Amino acid sequence: MSLPLGIQARVMLAAVALEPCCLCGGPSNGAGIFEPGAGESHLYGVPEGKQRWCFYSLCRSCQGEADAFDRVEAHLQTLCRGVR
Numbered sequence: 001m002s003l004p005l006g007i008q009a010r011v012m013l014a015a016v017a018l019e020p021c022c023l024c025g026g027p028s029n030g031a032g033i034f035e036p037g038a039g040e041s042h043l044y045g046v047p048e049g050k051q052r053w054c055f056y057s058l059c060r061s062c063q064g065e066a067d068a069f070d071r072v073e074a075h076l077q078t079l080c081r082g083v084r
Protein backbone atom coordinates (compact mmCIF):
# COMPACT_ATOMS: atom_id res chain seq x y z
CA MET A 1 0.00 0.00 0.00
CA SER A 2 1.42 3.38 -0.94
CA LEU A 3 0.77 6.71 0.74
CA PRO A 4 -1.44 9.29 -0.99
CA LEU A 5 0.57 11.71 -3.16
CA GLY A 6 0.02 14.68 -0.83
CA ILE A 7 1.40 12.73 2.12
CA GLN A 8 4.38 11.54 0.07
CA ALA A 9 5.14 15.15 -0.87
CA ARG A 10 5.01 16.27 2.77
CA VAL A 11 7.32 13.46 3.83
CA MET A 12 9.78 14.38 1.08
CA LEU A 13 9.63 18.08 2.02
CA ALA A 14 10.38 17.24 5.65
CA ALA A 15 13.29 15.02 4.63
CA VAL A 16 14.74 17.55 2.17
CA ALA A 17 14.40 20.37 4.72
CA LEU A 18 17.08 18.57 6.75
CA GLU A 19 19.51 18.64 3.82
CA PRO A 20 21.98 21.51 3.35
CA CYS A 21 21.02 24.39 1.06
CA CYS A 22 21.19 23.17 -2.55
CA LEU A 23 22.92 26.39 -3.67
CA CYS A 24 25.59 27.05 -1.05
CA GLY A 25 25.63 24.06 1.29
CA GLY A 26 24.65 26.16 4.31
CA PRO A 27 22.08 25.14 6.92
CA SER A 28 18.60 24.79 5.45
CA ASN A 29 15.82 27.19 6.34
CA GLY A 30 13.13 25.23 4.51
CA ALA A 31 12.31 23.14 1.49
CA GLY A 32 10.35 23.60 -1.69
CA ILE A 33 8.99 21.68 -4.65
CA PHE A 34 9.62 22.53 -8.26
CA GLU A 35 7.57 20.99 -11.06
CA PRO A 36 8.88 21.46 -14.60
CA GLY A 37 6.41 23.26 -16.84
CA ALA A 38 4.95 21.94 -20.08
CA GLY A 39 7.68 21.57 -22.66
CA GLU A 40 10.46 21.63 -20.03
CA SER A 41 10.35 18.01 -18.88
CA HIS A 42 13.27 16.98 -21.12
CA LEU A 43 15.48 19.50 -19.27
CA TYR A 44 14.93 17.45 -16.14
CA GLY A 45 15.47 14.03 -17.67
CA VAL A 46 11.76 13.26 -17.88
CA PRO A 47 9.90 12.20 -21.04
CA GLU A 48 7.20 14.67 -22.11
CA GLY A 49 3.89 13.92 -20.47
CA LYS A 50 5.47 12.34 -17.39
CA GLN A 51 5.32 14.28 -14.13
CA ARG A 52 8.34 14.92 -11.93
CA TRP A 53 8.57 16.84 -8.69
CA CYS A 54 11.98 18.11 -7.72
CA PHE A 55 12.53 18.79 -4.02
CA TYR A 56 15.16 21.25 -2.80
CA SER A 57 16.27 23.06 0.32
CA LEU A 58 17.45 26.64 0.68
CA CYS A 59 19.17 28.54 3.46
CA ARG A 60 17.87 31.90 4.69
CA SER A 61 20.58 33.80 2.83
CA CYS A 62 19.92 32.18 -0.56
CA GLN A 63 16.16 32.56 -0.11
CA GLY A 64 16.74 36.30 -0.07
CA GLU A 65 18.67 36.37 -3.34
CA ALA A 66 16.71 37.83 -6.28
CA ASP A 67 17.88 35.09 -8.64
CA ALA A 68 17.51 32.20 -6.15
CA PHE A 69 14.82 30.35 -8.04
CA ASP A 70 16.58 30.71 -11.39
CA ARG A 71 19.68 29.22 -9.72
CA VAL A 72 17.58 26.45 -8.15
CA GLU A 73 16.13 25.54 -11.57
CA ALA A 74 19.62 25.44 -13.09
CA HIS A 75 20.86 23.30 -10.19
CA LEU A 76 17.92 20.91 -10.52
CA GLN A 77 18.42 20.60 -14.28
CA THR A 78 22.03 19.60 -13.69
CA LEU A 79 21.04 17.21 -10.92
CA CYS A 80 18.19 15.58 -12.83
CA ARG A 81 19.87 15.34 -16.22
CA GLY A 82 19.97 11.72 -17.24
CA VAL A 83 17.85 10.52 -14.30
CA ARG A 84 14.64 8.76 -15.33
Ligand SMILES: [Zn+2]
Nearest residue numbers: 021024059062
Ligand atom coordinates in the same frame (compact mmCIF):
# COMPACT_ATOMS: atom_id res chain seq x y z
ZN1 LIG B 1 22.27 28.82 0.59
